[in-house]
Amino acid sequence: MTATLPVEMKPASVSTDRIPVAVLGATGSVGQRFIQLLENHPWFRLHEVVASERSAGKSYGEAADWRLESVLPYAASTLVVKELGAELESRLLFSGLDSSVAGEAEDDYANRGCAVISNSRNHRMDDDVPLLIPEINPDHLDAVEKQRQRRGGYIVTNPNCSVMGLAMALAPLERAFGVEKVQVTTMQAISGAGYAGVASYAILDNVIPFIGGGEEDKIEKEPRKILGKWDGTRHVDAPMTISAQVNRVPVIDGHLMTISVKLRANASIEDVRVAIESFSGEPQELGLPFAPKHPLHYISDPDRPQPRLDRDRERGMAVTVGRLRPCPILDLRMVALVHNTIRGAAGAAILNAELLKARGLL
Amino acid sequence: MTATLPVEMKPASVSTDRIPVAVLGATGSVGQRFIQLLENHPWFRLHEVVASERSAGKSYGEAADWRLESVLPYAASTLVVKELGAELESRLLFSGLDSSVAGEAEDDYANRGCAVISNSRNHRMDDDVPLLIPEINPDHLDAVEKQRQRRGGYIVTNPNCSVMGLAMALAPLERAFGVEKVQVTTMQAISGAGYAGVASYAILDNVIPFIGGGEEDKIEKEPRKILGKWDGTRHVDAPMTISAQVNRVPVIDGHLMTISVKLRANASIEDVRVAIESFSGEPQELGLPFAPKHPLHYISDPDRPQPRLDRDRERGMAVTVGRLRPCPILDLRMVALVHNTIRGAAGAAILNAELLKARGLL
Amino acid sequence: MTATLPVEMKPASVSTDRIPVAVLGATGSVGQRFIQLLENHPWFRLHEVVASERSAGKSYGEAADWRLESVLPYAASTLVVKELGAELESRLLFSGLDSSVAGEAEDDYANRGCAVISNSRNHRMDDDVPLLIPEINPDHLDAVEKQRQRRGGYIVTNPNCSVMGLAMALAPLERAFGVEKVQVTTMQAISGAGYAGVASYAILDNVIPFIGGGEEDKIEKEPRKILGKWDGTRHVDAPMTISAQVNRVPVIDGHLMTISVKLRANASIEDVRVAIESFSGEPQELGLPFAPKHPLHYISDPDRPQPRLDRDRERGMAVTVGRLRPCPILDLRMVALVHNTIRGAAGAAILNAELLKARGLL
Amino acid sequence: MTATLPVEMKPASVSTDRIPVAVLGATGSVGQRFIQLLENHPWFRLHEVVASERSAGKSYGEAADWRLESVLPYAASTLVVKELGAELESRLLFSGLDSSVAGEAEDDYANRGCAVISNSRNHRMDDDVPLLIPEINPDHLDAVEKQRQRRGGYIVTNPNCSVMGLAMALAPLERAFGVEKVQVTTMQAISGAGYAGVASYAILDNVIPFIGGGEEDKIEKEPRKILGKWDGTRHVDAPMTISAQVNRVPVIDGHLMTISVKLRANASIEDVRVAIESFSGEPQELGLPFAPKHPLHYISDPDRPQPRLDRDRERGMAVTVGRLRPCPILDLRMVALVHNTIRGAAGAAILNAELLKARGLL
DSSP: OOOOOGGGOSOOOOOTTSEEEEEETTTSHHHHHHHHHHTTOSSEEEEEEEEOTTTTTSBHHHHOOOOSSSOOOHHHHTSBEEETTSOOSOSEEEEOOOHHHHHHHHHHHHHTTOEEEEOSSTTTTOTTSOBOOTTTOGGGGGHHHHHHHHHSSEEEEOOOHHHHHHHHHHHHHHHHTOEEEEEEEEEEOGGGGOTTSSBHHHHTTOOBSOOTTTHHHHHHHHHHHHTSEEOSSSEEOOSOEEEEEEEEOSOSSOEEEEEEEEESSOOOHHHHHHHHHTOOOHHHHHTOTTOOSSSEEEEOSTTOOOHHHHTTGGGGTOEEEEEEEEOSSSSEEEEEEEOTTIIIIIHHHHHHHHHHHHTTOO | OOOOOGGGOSOOOOOTTSEEEEEETTTSHHHHHHHHHHTTOSSEEEEEEEEOTTTTTSBHHHHOOOOSSSOOOHHHHTSBOEETTSOOSOSEEEEOOOHHHHHHHHHHHHHTTOEEEEOSSTTTTOTTSOBOOTTTOGGGGGHHHHHHHHHSSEEEEOOOHHHHHHHHHHHHHHHHTOEEEEEEEEEEOGGGGOTTSSBHHHHTTOOBSOOTTTHHHHHHHHHHHHTSEEOSSSEEOOSOEEEEEEEEOSOSSOEEEEEEEEESSOOOHHHHHHHHHTOOOHHHHHTOTTOOSSSEEEEOSTTOOOHHHHTTGGGGTOEEEEEEEEOSSSSEEEEEEEOTTIIIIIHHHHHHHHHHHHTTOO | OOOOOGGGOSOOOOOTTSEEEEEETTTSHHHHHHHHHHTTOSSEEEEEEEEOTTTTTSBHHHHOOOOSSSOOOHHHHTSBEEETTSOOSOSEEEEOOOHHHHHHHHHHHHHTTOEEEEOSSTTTTOTTSOBOOTTTOGGGGGHHHHHHHHHSSEEEEOOOHHHHHHHHHHHHHHHHTOEEEEEEEEEEOGGGGOTTSSBHHHHTTOOBSOOTTTHHHHHHHHHHHHTSEEOSSSEEOOSOEEEEEEEEOSOSSOEEEEEEEEESSOOOHHHHHHHHHTOOOHHHHHTOTTOOSSSEEEEOSTTOOOHHHHTTGGGGTOEEEEEEEEOSSSSEEEEEEEOTTIIIIIHHHHHHHHHHHHTTOO | OOOOOGGGOSOOOOOTTSEEEEEETTTSHHHHHHHHHHTTOSSEEEEEEEEOTTTTTSBHHHHOOOOSSSOOOHHHHTSBOEETTSOOSOSEEEEOOOHHHHHHHHHHHHHTTOEEEEOSSTTTTOTTSOBOOTTTOGGGGGHHHHHHHHHSSEEEEOOOHHHHHHHHHHHHHHHHTOEEEEEEEEEEOGGGGOTTSSBHHHHTTOOBSOOTTTHHHHHHHHHHHHTSEEOSSSEEOOSOEEEEEEEEOSOSSOEEEEEEEEESSOOOHHHHHHHHHTOOOHHHHHTOTTOOSSSEEEEOSTTOOOHHHHTTGGGGTOEEEEEEEEOSSSSEEEEEEEOTTIIIIIHHHHHHHHHHHHTTOO
8 A cells, every 4th residue: 555645746856877776575674664765865776676476567656565654755656566586677786585585586686796785684694795884894895706706796784683783882892992791682673573573462561572583693693793804715703702682672663772791901981982982984984875974872861772762863874872881790781772674774785885886896 | 861962063054144033931842842843944043942940041951851853953952041931032932831821921922022923722712813724724814913903912823733633634625615513533642741741651552532621622612713714803713513532542643533524515525535635725835944735645545644654744744634435424534644743733833933924924 | 382380280170060162263362362261161161172274183272372461271271173164062152263264164053053152243244143232132132043943053143342332332322312323433452453463563653543344334334233123033223323433543452432422312411321320231130150240331530431441340341431421513422442352252252152041042 | 530330339348357457658559559459358458548648638539540450449449548647556557658758657657666568668778677578588577576676666678679570580599509690681661660650752662771769779789688698687698799771661560671690500491490480488388368379480482471461470479480591691591570560569568468477477
């Protein structure tokens, strides 16, 4: 069902020198975010939408049960959905595919020479696939060369939505002091499970202390790859230990997490705060379109960050941190928040593509 | 507690030819919306913030417990709060005062020659005070002249938040066919009661079939004044009967309502739909900054409008209507939605002020 | 997944003179309520559980994804699920079948001589099938004889969950004064759609002004049959007109509704209140186990009934009414509440079966 | 506003040999739970209700804004509220007083010879005041003798609502293996803050990573006293370190927490599970009326316990534990849940009083 609206009835003028892109899994929840965020992107132009056989041949407006809080862009609504596996005109593909099909389909398109910027979990831990956060490990893009040698195209992935928040919060600490141990408990929004992922009967007036699909395992492993090194031939994990406990809470968007950290070097709370507040990276230097001015916002109010109040900072691309204080068991404690479907998913992938373009890798 | 953020730490450049305005009741929930919506307004510049004795003398950033999903504008945060009743430099005042104090204070400032654009209920039904919706009854502004004669300044009000949705949905029907009877049941968001107005223990997993302060009475009376006439010396109500039943629901923003209507003239459902879709008014003709392109959005999907998905259309300034169909008792039924704190409160007042300015009444 | 608990590990003593019963659709949401409510029932003993092919052959504890707020009864957990259509030992069947299969399956068992007490919508409007509310139309049970003549067994149905609240609230008015017109807007709990029926992403911070499956149509038709007559050969509808608008709200259990009524005879608000408070029927006279002492509770507090506070009155079997006051368009207005999965579903069916037993019809 | 209901209009028969008790702070949220839970208590009879000057002299039904999901007991509704500080006939007092007044008032009544069973935080850490959980440290009651010597009466306290869940989950581990370190993150229900404590605007679609009143500090300190020893003259803390991070979540009742523990002795996950499942204490031996059969319920389903599904086990008096598994940093992880207003507040106090009575200390 598409919400029709007179004001959107005329197509926006489309600059033809933008790079044409395709969205794989375009009707799903991550796919819809891609469609929404790519509207009016200065570098990329939505050119193709790809989904399962069931949607193929329909207009996107007809095929997608649009659920976002903004109106479906008219230009997107008129695109005819192509079937997954079809030959595409675009060479830059954003993948929001479900993990049940992403593995093979992404390999397939990469083997055909495409750049596949994926939000799916399937290839994140592949040895020559960067698990990229442009502010943290842009040098991991060197792995792309190795991939290209074997298959022509390549896959670049962004991390799990909770990992995005955790890795961003840990990155300045790892850089400045070294991180040895991390205890994290997440309180994750329902949108992380897709539109139909969490029944209202299951979550209203409730918290579910479990998320399927190996969520805790991802949170314990992915940050080690992200904060680790690409040594020229392979990824070497950062030597930290992470213990994760996850929960689903009745929040629409925004994964909140409590974190306790043991550092390798001595650092005062004030040192750590300065490291967080001054954290910046290549996207900020390059002024990439989706880059937040400040990737980390430190909030000093004692009851922040909060999902509803802070998830949309810098259009959902900034991670917020607060409540920095000593931990009686490890060294310090803090709270972090990430917009799981923007910075933690579609927005992350778009920023990854922007970095690839800026580095001449597209 | 103010959420501080590096990116906001430098004041925005302020064009000094904008009209300086004051916000009365600036620390409350409507007041905060005024502050938020006035940031970067092309015609008005926030110059003074006014609140109760408790806040007076503090900086606004210190006095206000900022609760909106955007960051408190830096320029506003540094203003020193003045006490209600103090002499003000601004001649244009936006009032988000609580009804317990608004009556006297607004009269007082109007008597001092100010234009008081009020969201409070106290003076809405005063005979020479316009209850203004610029798309519907801009001619009611003639009453301002009568007020000026008696007091120098004047008060202009916008309606109750639910009334805004109802009156907007009824206006094209009243114009084209005449409205005789209206049955309305509202499902109102918690923000309508102010930040602390509804306890979470009262509303989670619940609906409260009651709203204090004479809510049903307002919904039954205000639309009759709005849709009625200013005959040169007094307001004459539109001859319609309204029956309202109100409910509080666990929704953040957005008042939804089911409506049944008996018309005076025959009209098909299609006629009514065309009337709604083609509805437009003076703000659209004048291109006022806060005017939605289309004041009414008709959505044909069978399950719309919905508060979370549709409240933000045209930055919260459009009212959405759907589910138009026959009624077995009256003539037709429909569902309407209004963003209660934007179009139904602070945004309405700002649009009122824009009309006054465009008409040379400031 | 069954929550196991030591305290439940020994089977409760089972009186063997209770009537053995089967639950059709036992693993679904209505089926689970049947299992829960039948535990320790003085007259009926859960003997068989019936579900789809997928569950057949498993233990009930294994097959059912138990979601209620009480622990799965041990005796039920060990029953082996039979497949729908199988020969059953029980002659009294409670049906919580999905409407996609209920029509045929219930006919089938009735044709085999069983008494099928159904919560499904399929046969509600069949001419010789009682749409039974024991307090209102126990005489409709005469239709059972006609059914038995044609098929050996019979089907008895209870109404739609919202209709239960509406018909109960209208019954004393229809009896005493006659009801001519009814405007009703419902605010319905998510449990009415089954466990997975409403996605949390769809309903959190939201209201959906639509419910599929012909919900409004049922509310406009079923009460007319319930409040009508069985004239010895067929059902004759009560001559009233109902206009219904339905909404889904983020509430776990309890359908709330605003109602406006036009009566046929003159009656003061006080007359109506007395009629509601003194309403009683055959279940109360007979002292049926599931009968509430007072089928209607009138609450005089101005903000009641409320789903969370009032749905569990008399173990969920009483309907609550409040806010009785004049209507400027019809005659009077009120608010009613029904526990949709107890009085509006499984509890209603059990009360129906109790009446059948008390009348010697089993 | 009292919800009146015909069925409650005749007073229940009152056995006069039950011990008369008073509830201090009877109109507040904890006070209301006391009133609810004491109805039909076999040993105690509600005899006096005490509140602030504002309520004194009114009937309880008039003074209390009753908010629980059951109907206000008739007998309680007719009691006349006495003012805090007044001379009382009862010698056993349950205190649900706000901490702003509890300190002095409880001392005052204890000095007059009363047994004050308090849920307030003020005296919990006083050296001769037991911080009692009957299953864990019934021997701490020896401190009562010391109190009596200095003041005639005495105060006995129960812990903070989150501490109740944590201490209960840790007790079998401390007994069997010794506990060295504990990392805990809580997700606490809104009822923990009292009826008006958390505004719906603050918590809907949100999580607040902060709870005032020193919540984290209590969680880090109280368990050490509870699990420690009364050495005959003073309390000696258990030598464990606790790190707590607290959050408020949109849940009505039930505090959920993720816990990581380092033990002093080696123990397999299976050993720990057996210790939890076999945990029992004096209330179970004595068969105290409010004692759960099993104080700890271990649930093996991977996504439990959950607040809505598990908080009411054993009428809210059992603590549930699940997800026991190794921790890569400490030794093991688990999830625990406590009904914060029953086992974590009023129910805890009543169980404390039952133990006092069983031991002849009243």
